[in-house]
Amino acid sequence: MLRTEAAPAEVSLAQAARADRILYSSQSWQDATVATTVSGIVFFPKGEIPKAGWPIIAWAHGTTGIADVCAPSFMARSDRDKAYLGAWLEAGYAIVATDYEGLGTPGPHPYLQYKSEGMAILDSLRAALKAYPKTLRNQIVTMGQSQGSGAAIAAAYLAPDYAPELKIKGTVATGIVAHTTRLNGAHQEPVQALYSDRDTGGNTAYEILYFLGTVRSIDPAGIKPEDYISDAGWPILEKAQSTCMGGLRTFATELGLPVDQLYKRSIKDLEAWADATSDFPDVNIGTPIFVGTGLADSDAQTVTQYNFVSAMCAAGDLVEWHYYPGATHSTAVLRSRADSPAFIEKVLTDKPVKNLCPTLVPPGPLQSPESRVGE
Numbered sequence: 001m002l003r004t005e006a007a008p009a010e011v012s013l014a015q016a017a018r019a020d021r022i023l024y025s026s027q028s029w030q031d032a033t034v035a036t037t038v039s040g041i042v043f044f045p046k047g048e049i050p051k052a053g054w055p056i057i058a059w060a061h062g063t064t065g066i067a068d069v070c071a072p073s074f075m076a077r078s079d080r081d082k083a084y085l086g087a088w089l090e091a092g093y094a095i096v097a098t099d100y101e102g103l104g105t106p107g108p109h110p111y112l113q114y115k116s117e118g119m120a121i122l123d124s125l126r127a128a129l130k131a132y133p134k135t136l137r138n139q140i141v142t143m144g145q146s147q148g149s150g151a152a153i154a155a156a157y158l159a160p161d162y163a164p165e166l167k168i169k170g171t172v173a174t175g176i177v178a179h180t181t182r183l184n185g186a187h188q189e190p191v192q193a194l195y196s197d198r199d200t201g202g203n204t205a206y207e208i209l210y211f212l213g214t215v216r217s218i219d220p221a222g223i224k225p226e227d228y229i230s231d232a233g234w235p236i237l238e239k240a241q242s243t244c245m246g247g248l249r250t251f252a253t254e255l256g257l258p259v260d261q262l263y264k265r266s267i268k269d270l271e272a273w274a275d276a277t278s279d280f281p282d283v284n285i286g287t288p289i290f291v292g293t294g295l296a297d298s299d300a301q302t303v304t305q306y307n308f309v310s311a312m313c314a315a316g317d318l319v320e321w322h323y324y325p326g327a328t329h330s331t332a333v334l335r336s337r338a339d340s341p342a343f344i345e346k347v348l349t350d351k352p353v354k355n356l357c358p359t360l361v362p363p364g365p366l367q368s369p370e371s372r373v374g375e
Contacts, residue, residue: 001131007041010076015086016043021073024127026101029116030218037105040098040124041073044135045089053137054094055348056128058121059085060144060151061097062175063206065244066111066213071104072097075244084333091341094136098124100151108220111213112147112177113278118154122163129166138165141344143172145333146300150178157285170347171285172340174292175329176305180280186314189303189362195259202299205252207259208233208240215267215274223270233262283311288318288353290343292336294327295367302363313357320356323363326370 003023012019020042028034045054061081064070077085085095098120102109110116121142129136144152156171195203216223229237239251289312293305312319320343324335346353 001127002037004131007073011041011073013043013077013082013086013089015046015089017046019043022124022127022131023105024123026120026123029101029110029113029119036101036107038098038101038120038123039071039073039104040096042128042132043085043089043095043097045092045094047092049135050092050137052139053132053135054092055137055139056125056141057088057093057095058125058140058142058152058155059095059097060117060121060142060148060155061099062144062146062148063111063209063245064103065240065248066103066109066209067241067243068104069242070244071099073099074104080330080333084337087337093141096124096128096136102217108217109213110217111209112150113214113217114150114154114178114280115158115277116217117147117151118158119162121151121155122159122166125166126163138167139348140166140168141170141172141347142168144174146175146177146329149173149176149300153178153283153285153289154280156287156289157280157283160286168287170288170290170344170353172290172292172336172344174333174336175294175297175300176291176308177300178280178308179275179278179304180283180308180311182280182282182315183311184314186307186310188307188310191301191303191307202249202252203259204233204236204255204257204262205240205245205248207262208236208248208252209245210274211262211267212237212240214278215270218274218277228263228265228267228270230261230264232257233264236262283308283315283317285312285315285317288320288343288347290336290340291319291321292324292332292340293322293363294324294329294332294335295363296326296369297329297332298366299329302366306360306363310360313360317357318353318355319360320353321360326367328369331369
């Protein structure tokens, strides 16, 4: 831990007794000899501290953007995340929430690079346990949504070798954004297109984050935007470096630029290079995984989520998967709380979790969003 400070009320949560911003050391995901700094925040529950300390949820956030101003520890949380994280605080869990490498700290943000994000989570836990030894308990569940789903799974995947002292008991992942080429014979459903027609306004916003974050992070000095981005795409590139996801999607919708007009030359070679670093080399995860998928999720398509779960099942992982009819990428988060608290209680008390892999079925056609009270 390099520094802590009391977080201002606007970035805290109503259910927190207190919140501390943190700055801690980590290392480059590409070069273990290079030190990095990462920011984040720790939320502490109200009430008397248990004798062994509060158990920890390591929260991995969804896509906020790649600009430094998009670091979640410096922004008010969304209403959804306030409700979701607040419920876990009320249930007696402390929350350690990294911003990830390069968000609010020097260097590019390696967006969707599983190794960078997983290491950022694990080092945030190491730092927090050392800084708050009588307050936090080394009993951890990694948890994430969207971008954070892959990060939370990555932390569990990397922990045995990278941070074996951490007691990762399980993972909760909703709206999975993760890929692997190690399928072990797993059934895979065909993916028709990377982007859904339902969200044409946001497609180019996600694509520019992919180029600037996932692709450029593998070689920031060598991959130059001016070599690939078209004149028509330059405004959204500039916007992405100063604006967070909500504003970026609005800008992309107003711009109306299709993804295939963002580039002036093919990036297929860069995509292959980026895939080689961002895809999980295997999915041999030694701790249980809870997965929640909204069947109306047009952002992280239901088929790609199924394919990753299918690969985890084929690898012999213990997966408790759930489909939520009519739930979107966002609403599946709160819907999953119908099932995830029982999962967490089981893994933290070393009770058996039922492996639902034998009953895994494809999600079927994308559903229409269902309006539900409170979402």
